[in-house]
Amino acid sequence: METNNQKEPSAAKSLNFIHEIIEDDIRNGKNESRVHTRFPPEPNGYLHIGHAKSICLNFGTALKYGGKCNLRFDDTNPVKEDVEYVDSIKEDVKWLGFEWSGKELYASDYFETIYEYAVILIKKGKAFVCDLPAEEMGKYRGTVNQGGIESPYRNRSVDENLDLFSRMRAGEFADGEKVLRAKIDMASPNMLMRDPILYRILHTDHHRTGNKWCIYPMYDFAHGQCDSIERITHSICTLEFEVHRPLYDWFIKEIGIYAPQQIEFARLNLTYTVMSKRKLLELVKGNYVNGWDDPRMPTICGLRRRGYTPESIRNFADTIGVARRDNIIDVSLLEFCLRDDLNKHASRVMGVLNPLKVVITNYPDGQTEEIDAVNNPEDETAGTRKVPFSKVLYIEQEDFNENPPPKYFRLSPGTEVRLRYAYFITCTGVLRDAVTGEITEVYCTYDPASKGGNSPDGRKVKSTIHWVSAQHAIKAEIRLYDRLFLSENPENATEVEDFKQNLNKDSLKISEGYIEPSVKNAEVLAKFQFERLGYFCVDKDSSAESLVFNRTVSLKDSWTKTNK
RNA sequence: UGUCCGAUGGUGUAAUGGUAACACAUCUGAUUUUGGUUCAGAGGAGUUCAGGUUCGAGCCCUGAUCGGACAACCA
Numbered sequence: 214m215e216t217n218n219q220k221e222p223s224a225a226k227s228l229n230f231i232h233e234i235i236e237d238d239i240r241n242g243k244n245e246s247r248v249h250t251r252f253p254p255e256p257n258g259y260l261h262i263g264h265a266k267s268i269c270l271n272f273g274t275a276l277k278y279g280g281k282c283n284l285r286f287d288d289t290n291p292v293k294e295d296v297e298y299v300d301s302i303k304e305d306v307k308w309l310g311f312e313w314s315g316k317e318l319y320a321s322d323y324f325e326t327i328y329e330y331a332v333i334l335i336k337k338g339k340a341f342v343c344d345l346p347a348e349e350m351g352k353y354r355g356t357v358n359q360g361g362i363e364s365p366y367r368n369r370s371v372d373e374n375l376d377l378f379s380r381m382r383a384g385e386f387a388d389g390e391k392v393l394r395a396k397i398d399m400a401s402p403n404m405l406m407r408d409p410i411l412y413r414i415l416h417t418d419h420h421r422t423g424n425k426w427c428i429y430p431m432y433d434f435a436h437g438q439c440d441s442i443e444r445i446t447h448s449i450c451t452l453e454f455e456v457h458r459p460l461y462d463w464f465i466k467e468i469g470i471y472a473p474q475q476i477e478f479a480r481l482n483l484t485y486t487v488m489s490k491r492k493l494l495e496l497v498k499g500n501y502v503n504g505w506d507d508p509r510m511p512t513i514c515g516l517r518r519r520g521y522t523p524e525s526i527r528n529f530a531d532t533i534g535v536a537r538r539d540n541i542i543d544v545s546l547l548e549f550c551l552r553d554d555l556n557k558h559a560s561r562v563m564g565v566l567n568p569l570k571v572v573i574t575n576y577p578d579g580q581t582e583e584i585d586a587v588n589n590p591e592d593e594t595a596g597t598r599k600v601p602f603s604k605v606l607y608i609e610q611e612d613f614n615e616n617p618p619p620k621y622f623r624l625s626p627g628t629e630v631r632l633r634y635a636y637f638i639t640c641t642g643v644l645r646d647a648v649t650g651e652i653t654e655v656y657c658t659y660d661p662a663s664k665g666g667n668s669p670d671g672r673k674v675k676s677t678i679h680w681v682s683a684q685h686a687i688k689a690e691i692r693l694y695d696r697l698f699l700s701e702n703p704e705n706a707t708e709v710e711d712f713k714q715n716l717n718k719d720s721l722k723i724s725e726g727y728i729e730p731s732v733k734n735a736e737v738l739a740k741f742q743f744e745r746l747g748y749f750c751v752d753k754d755s756s757a758e759s760l761v762f763n764r765t766v767s768l769k770d771s772w773t774k775t776n777k
Numbered sequence: 778u779g780u781c782c783g784a785u786g787g788u789g790u791a792a793u794g795g796u797a798a799c800a801c802a803u804c805u806g807a808u809u810u811u812g813g814u815u816c817a818g819a820g821g822a823g824u825u826c827a828g829g830u831u832c833g834a835g836c837c838c839u840g841a842u843c844g845g846a847c848a849a850c851c852a
C-alpha cells in the first residue's frame with residue numbers, strides 16, 4: 214500500500230551546503246534555533262520535476278531539523294493565476310508525501326499588511342508615486358552597462374505620495390497610469406536596485422480577493438515580506454533570484470521587520486527534458502498533449518500517470534544533491550530511481566502489446582488450468598496469484614522470430630523456451646496468411662512434465678517469455694508513450710518547435726493488446742515504455758495511481774542493436 | 778564595456794590544509810523462471826589555466842579563461 218505519510222527525518226543523510234548553513238545557525242542560536250522553510254509556487258501552472266527538487270529540499274529540510282514548512286501561493290499577479298493551479302499544486306505536494314504546516318497560505322492573505330508596509334516606506338521618503346509610462350521608465354532605467362537617470366516624479370512630497378497612493382488603491386487611475394516605486398539608487402550596478410516598482414495598477418479580478426484590490430504588489434515587494442510575516446528562517450530559492458537578494462534585504466531593513474535569510478541553489482535541468490512552465494503551457498493550450506497530466510509531460514501529475522512513485526522522486530531529489538553550480542542531470546538517473554523502487558515494490562503481471570497467437574497442439578481442447586504466479590520475485594510477502602492457461606495463447610510478436618539472428622534466445626522454429634510459470638514449449642511450425650504471407654499463428658508442443666516452469670530431467674532453456682491465455686485475457690487498448698520530452702539533442706530541449714515535432718512523430722502509439730485477467734477494473738490500459746526499464750504500467754482508470762509490472766524490453770541488448 | 782555567481786571523471790555530488798570518494802552512465806564476467814534484478818570486476822578525473830602562501834593546496838590569496846544570472850508595470 215502506498216503511503217503518503219511523511220518519512221522520518223533521514224538520519225545523517227548527506228549534508229548539502231544549505232544544511233550546513235542551517236546547522237551553523239542552530240548551533241549559534243539564530244532564530245532561537247528554529248527552522249522554518251516554505252515552498253512558494255505561483256499558481257500559474259502545474260508543478261514539474263524541477264519543482265519536486267525544491268519541494269523535497271524545503272519540506273525535507275524542515276523534517277530533518279524538526280522544523281516546519283509552509284505552502285504559500287505567491288499569488289500577486291492575478292492575470293496569470295487560477296484556482297485550478299492552486300488545487301493541482303496542493304494535490305501534487307501531498308502526493309509527493311509532504312504535509313505543509315497548518316493551512317495553505319497565500320501572499321494575498323497579506324495584501325493589507327503589505328500595503329501598510331508601502332505606506333511606511335512612503336512616510337520615510339523611501340518610496341514615491343511615478344507617472345512615467347512603462348516605455349519611458351525603461352529608458353530611464355539605463356542598461357546593465359550604464360546607470361539610469363532619476364524619474365522627474367522622484368521628489369514628490371510625502372503628502373502628495375500618500376495621497377496619490379491611496380487614490381491608486383481607490384481605483385482613481387487606469388492600468389499603467391501610475392506605479393509606486395522605491396527610492397533607492399538609479400546608478401546602482403544592480404538593475405534591481407534602480408528604483409524598482411513596488412505596486413502596479415491592475416483592474417483585474419483576483420482568484421481569491423476578487424475585486425477588492427486594483428493595485429498589486431510586485432514579487433520583490435511581496436516575497437520577503439511574506440517570509441517575514443510567517444517568520445520563515447531560511448528562504449530557499451533558485452539561483453535566478455540571487456540578484457534580488459540585496460533588494461529582499463533592503464525592504465526588510467527599511468520596513469524594520471523580522472529578517473529571514475534568502476539562500477539560493479541551482480535549479481534542476483534534465484537532459485532531453487523541457488522544464489519551462491511557459492513552454493509546457495503552450496503545449497497544453499495548443500493541444501499538442503492531452504493536458505498537464507499527459508504521461509509525456511515532465512509534470513508531477515504526468516509522472517504519476519506514467520507510473521512514477523513518490524518514493525522514487527524523493528530518492529531522486531536526494532541523490533542529485535544541492536549545489537550552486539549549473540547542472541544538467543542525466544534523465545537516466547531519474548529512471549534508475551524509479552526502476553530501483555519498482556523492482557522492490559511493484560507487483561508483476563503478464564501482458565502482450567502486439568499479440569501473436571500460439572496454439573499448443575498437444576494440449577487438450579477446451580481444457581483450462583490455473584497456474585500459480587509470483588507477484589513480486591523480490592518480495593515474498595506480495596504472495597501469488599492464479600493465471601489461467603489454455604490451448605490458445607498470445608505472446609509478444611517480438612518474442613518470436615522465424616529466422617533468428619545470432620544470440621536471439623526467444624522462440625523460433627525448433628527451439629524450446631519457457632512460458633513463465635507454466636510450461637516449456639517447442640515451436641513446431643507456423644501458419645501463414647494465404648495472401649500476405651505473414652505469420653498468423655505459431656504452433657508449439659508443450660512438455661506436460663515441465664509444469665511450473667521446470668523440467669524434471671533438469672533440462673535448461675535459454676529464455677522465459679510472457680504469455681496470456683487468449684480466451685481469458687482482457688483485451689485492451691494499449692498506449693505506448695515515449696519517455697519525457699525530448700529533443701534529439703540532450704541539451705537542446707529548449708526550442709518549442711523542436712519538441713512539438715517530436716511529439717507529432719511517434720511519441721504516442723496505440724495498439725490492441727491483452728493483459729492477464731488478474732488485472733481487475735481495468736478500463737483504460739496504458740503501457741508506458743520506460744526506456745531501458747521495460748516495465749509497463751496499467752493505468753486502471755486513467756487517474757492511475759496503479760502500476761503493474763511486466764516483461765522486459767531491453768533496448769540495450771545486442772539482439773535489438775543488430776536488428777535496427 | 779558593468780555587477781554578481783560558479784568551475785572536481787561522460788553526468789551529478791563529496792573530500793572543511795594531509796596525496797580525489799560515491800552514485801548514475803559505459804564495458805566485462807557470474808547467477809537468474811523477466812535479455813530485468815542481484816553479485817563480482819574494469820576503464821575513466823590529478824580537480825579550467827597561471828602565479829603565490831604553506832613542510833603540504835581541489836580547498837587559502839592574486840590574475841586570467843570559460844560558463845551562468847541581471848535591463849517584465851512576470852515570478
